[in-house]
Amino acid sequence: MTRPADAPPAEPEFARFGRPARWVHGLVGVLVLVCIATAAVLYNSSLQVLVGHRRAVELVHVWAGWALPVPLLAGLLSAGYRAELRRLDRFTRHDWRWLRSRTRRDGRIPVGKFNAGQKLNGSLSAGAIAVLLLSGAFMQATDLAPLAWRTGATLMHDWFALALGLLVLGHLSFALRDPIAMRSLRTGTVPRRWARHEHPAWAEELEDR
Amino acid sequence: MPADQRDPAAGTPVGRRVFLGLLGLGTLGIVTGTALQDGLSAALAPVQTRDPTGLVSLLPLGNTFRYYSVTGAVDEQDAGDYRLTVGGLVQQPGRFTLADLAAMPQTELVRDFQCVTGWRVPDVRWAGVRLSHLIDLAGADDRATAVRFTSFDGTYTESLTLEQARRDDVLVALQMLDGPVTHDHGGPVRLFVAPMYGYKSLKWLSGIELTRDVEPGYWEDRRYSVDAWVGSSNGRADDPTG
Numbered sequence: 055m056t057r058p059a060d061a062p063p064a065e066p067e068f069a070r071f072g073r074p075a076r077w078v079h080g081l082v083g084v085l086v087l088v089c090i091a092t093a094a095v096l097y098n099s100s101l102q103v104l105v106g107h108r109r110a111v112e113l114v115h116v117w118a119g120w121a122l123p124v125p126l127l128a129g130l131l132s133a134g135y136r137a138e139l140r141r142l143d144r145f146t147r148h149d150w151r152w153l154r155s156r157t158r159r160d161g162r163i164p165v166g167k168f169n170a171g172q173k174l175n176g177s178l179s180a181g182a183i184a185v186l187l188l189s190g191a192f193m194q195a196t197d198l199a200p201l202a203w204r205t206g207a208t209l210m211h212d213w214f215a216l217a218l219g220l221l222v223l224g225h226l227s228f229a230l231r232d233p234i235a236m237r238s239l240r241t242g243t244v245p246r247r248w249a250r251h252e253h254p255a256w257a258e259e260l261e262d263r
Numbered sequence: 264m265p266a267d268q269r270d271p272a273a274g275t276p277v278g279r280r281v282f283l284g285l286l287g288l289g290t291l292g293i294v295t296g297t298a299l300q301d302g303l304s305a306a307l308a309p310v311q312t313r314d315p316t317g318l319v320s321l322l323p324l325g326n327t328f329r330y331y332s333v334t335g336a337v338d339e340q341d342a343g344d345y346r347l348t349v350g351g352l353v354q355q356p357g358r359f360t361l362a363d364l365a366a367m368p369q370t371e372l373v374r375d376f377q378c379v380t381g382w383r384v385p386d387v388r389w390a391g392v393r394l395s396h397l398i399d400l401a402g403a404d405d406r407a408t409a410v411r412f413t414s415f416d417g418t419y420t421e422s423l424t425l426e427q428a429r430r431d432d433v434l435v436a437l438q439m440l441d442g443p444v445t446h447d448h449g450g451p452v453r454l455f456v457a458p459m460y461g462y463k464s465l466k467w468l469s470g471i472e473l474t475r476d477v478e479p480g481y482w483e484d485r486r487y488s489v490d491a492w493v494g495s496s497n498g499r500a501d502d503p504t505g
Contacts, residue, residue: 097329099328099329099447102330102331102332103330103332103447104336105336106332106333106335106336106337107332107333107335108331108333109485139278142278143277143278143279144273144274144275144276144277144278145275145276145277145278146273146274147274149274149277173277173278174281176278177278177279177282178281178285180278180282181281181282181283181285181286181289182285184282184285184286184289185285185286185288185289185290188286188290188293189289189293192293201499202296202297203293203296205296205297205300205381206292206293206294206296206297206299206300207293207296208296208300208380209292209296209300210289210292213292
């Protein structure tokens with residue numbers, strides 16, 4: 055029996071996302087994709103002709119929509135999740151520079167746990183989801199609001215859905231280009247080297263501890 | 264490395280402002296949206312009708328038909344195979360081919376088509392046989408007070424009172440938008456109930472049955488009005504189309 059060759063020393067990993075944040079991300083992701091898929095069937099004539107079952111598709115869409123805030127709000131019970139939200143909320147002067155810069159990824163602008171693009175995506179998505187919930191409520195409660203508001207709610211629902219769809223597309227395209235970032239949404243950790251390269255200020259913060 | 268990227272309290276709460284700003288914008292849009300919608304639809308309509316790529320029609324706006332179906336994919340019915348049955352409380356049940364229907368007196372109507380979900384297509388040209396003509400051919404029994412419609416999609420049903428069904432602006436439509444009614448629009452033959460919301464204009468019509476009472480149809484079982492007059496039902500106030 056020969057001993058297997060020693061495995062190369064594992065590269066140290068940093069904890070990036072805790073369990074609550076990963077669960078919220080996963081549940082919200084699934085619900086958003088269900089909402090988008092059903093919305094496409096309800097809106098696109100060719101898909102509607104193909105799929106039909108308008109009432110069933112509508113029910114799935116409405117219930118997935120109402121379920122959407124549940125994980126987002128349940129996450130607030132976790133201190134770690136609230137800390138992530140605080141980081142997403144705060145913009146420093148470096149974030150503004152990062153947004154304006156054409157060479158933002160060359161490492162000269164310090165980037166913390168979230169870069170300015172991620173922060174912006176977070177707040178835009180949250181705002182769009184809030185408007186979609188509000189306008190969806192007006193569309194469903196046909197007895198509560200005057201017709202003019204329902205028409206307005208439909209218009210807002212349509213356009214904010216379009217906007218959220220674009221945000222999700224952008225989010226997915228950045229994610230698909232970075233397998234390590236995607237893996238960390240399952241395992242919670244990232245290699246130190248990745249952290250130093252993508253989020254150097256955050257890596258330094260962890261190393262100083 | 265500057266400390267302000269680490270201190271969680273550093274910087275300004277831009278995220279919260281963006282969130283609240285969007286929420287405010289959305290709320291404003293809900294309250295004032297009707298005027299905005301009319302403006303946008305009017306501005307886009309000329310582009311939408313002339314757009315050769317069809318991309319503009321992907322925008323959720325404008326006065327165009329949207330296709331709804333309550334079941335899975337509906338099998339197409341060949342114009343040659345199509346049959347319309349008229350039965351129930353009648354003296355003379357009937358069964359008609361598309362050619363039979365086309366040989367009957369045709370009536371033409373130009374009306375707006377108003378959907379209960381809000382979209383409205385202006386000035387749609389319809390042609391077909393008056394429903395009252397088919398009812399007269401069959402001879403309504405004295406006990407009949409209502410008409411029930413069935414669709415060859417197997418699920419969709421609708422109903423009218425006999426009085427509503429005898430109106431001049433209720434058609435068994437063979438033509439729509441200057442051509443035969445296409446499959447996606449409910450062809451080869453669909454109902455057109457001009458003064459009522461779109462869901463009363465049953466698609467893929469295959470059966471007309473005179474009944475003792477009004478039997479609520481598919482959408483009416485789902486809380487939509489049975490007497491679906493445009494502008495005075497379903498909690499809506501659109502301009503009447505009758």
